[in-house]
Amino acid sequence: MNDFIQYILKKLQENNFLKISIKNFYQVLLRFFIGILNIKIMSIWLGANGFALMGQFGNFVQVAVSLAGGGINQGVTKLISSL
Numbered sequence: 001m002n003d004f005i006q007y008i009l010k011k012l013q014e015n016n017f018l019k020i021s022i023k024n025f026y027q028v029l030l031r032f033f034i035g036i037l038n039i040k041i042m043s044i045w046l047g048a049n050g051f052a053l054m055g056q057f058g059n060f061v062q063v064a065v066s067l068a069g070g071g072i073n074q075g076v077t078k079l080i081s082s083l
Contacts, residue, residue, distance in 0.1 A: 012018060043051045 042054070046054060
């Protein structure tokens with residue numbers, strides 16, 4: 001039984017996909033906690049009204065970007081399909 005466990009552990013250590021998946025998991029976890037910390041610091045620093053204003057500004061920027069690049073994807077698809 002001990003040999004079987006050692007064999008499985010050896011195979012897991014050699015598996016590149018598993019190594020990359022674990023590193024990706026740690027990166028996502030770290031970004032999650034940094035994001036929560038960032039939101040907490042901004043909410044304390046800006047207050048409720050300032051934080052709401054930042055949210056509205058972010059929404060405005062997203063709408064502006066969507067309107068500015070709205071037809072680009074369809075135009076590029078049309079041009080590529082004609083080739």
